[in-house]
Amino acid sequence: MSRLNYHHLYYFWRVATLGNLTEAARQLHVSQSALSAQIRTLEESMNTPLFARQGRRLVLTDAGQRVLTYAGDIFSRGEELEALIKRGITPEVQQLRIGVLSTMSRNFIEGFITPLIERRDVRFSLHAQGMANLLNGLRNHQLDLILTNANVVNEGQSDLWQSQLLAQQPVAIVGPDDLQNKKFPDGYSNMRWVLPAPNTEMRAAFDGFCSRWQYEPAILAEADDMAMLRLLARDTGALTVLPTVVVKDEIEQGTLKVHMTLPNVFENFYAVTVKRQFIPPVLTDLLESQ
Known part of the structure; x- marks a missing residue:
């Protein structure tokens, strides 16, 4: 049975992270030819190329990028272990990679990471992507956790995803402060709306609410991005439907008002x-x- 040669993997990791074969060879105190030979041996053992040449540059292949992710995790954990064994302490700086759904409220994300901002022993990175890329990043250990407003359900892999409900935010009708506290739907007949996209749970809930009142909103625009809804509500004078956390700054400043939850x-x-x-x-x- 073939076994992974961690010595070769370490050489690959240093070249990939430095991005320069010459500099990696200098730091490792080996010749460039010897270093290239070690990486070729690793590629042969994995039966896949890890680097591709573009002119004089070495560029990671898709497989190389995935191997780099695992190598980084292996050797960074090794450094943590060495620090723990030698000095009996945890690493001075812990790293956390957070993926966020690109359409989520930036205010909620900021509130979530506030405990990290206050710590000097933590360095974190944020990666805004679509759901498919986020789950792939989590599965391939490129991310430590992801934030989403859609629950992830395990299908045939009962122990793969571990989902924790962080918060439930009330959804409200929000807009300019000129409705004089009228009850819905009175006073709303001449208002325009910027609404969540039709394929969202919020939009479905709002459509159901309007149906009960036999109210037909005059739709100016639709968006599936909370940041865009926030901007449209702030700049168009139209009403919108969203969690109040999305527009908490505008509500505090008096630019927008919550008309009803x-x-x-x-x-x-x-x-x-x-x-x-x-x-x-x-x-x-x-x-x-x-």
Whole structure:
């Protein structure tokens, strides 16, 4: 049975992270030819190329990018272990990679990471992507957790995704402060609306609410991005439907006003992780603080 040669993997990791074969050879105190030979041996053992040449540059292939992710995790954990064994301490700086759904409220994300901002022993990165890319990043250990407003359900892999409900935010009708506190639907007949996209849970809930009141909103625009809805509500004078956390700054400043909270309608926010043997302490602390 073939076994992974971690010496070769370490050489690959140093070249990939430095992005320069010459500099990696200098730091490792080996010749460039010897270093190239070690990486070729690793590629042969994996039966796939890890680098592709573009002129004089070495560029990671898709497989190389995936191997780099695992190598980074292996050797960074090794450094943590060495620090723990030699000095009996955890690393001075812990790293956390957070993926966020690109359409989510930036205010909610900011509130979530506030505990990290206050810590000097943590460095974190944020990656805004679509759901498919987020789940792939989590599955391939490129991300430590993801934030989403859609629950992730395991299908045939019962222990893959671990989802934690972080918050339920009430959904409200929000807009300019010129409706004089009229009850819905009175006074709303001449108002225009910027609404969540038709394929969203919020839009479905609002459509159902309007149907009960036999009210037909005059739609100016639709968007599936909370940041865009926030801008449209602020700049068009139209009404919108969204969680109040999205526009908390505008509400505090008096630019926008909450006219009514929709009954029994909430936006859920989740933190999703995957089962792993080693969980960074900072991740455990962060989730427990929510």
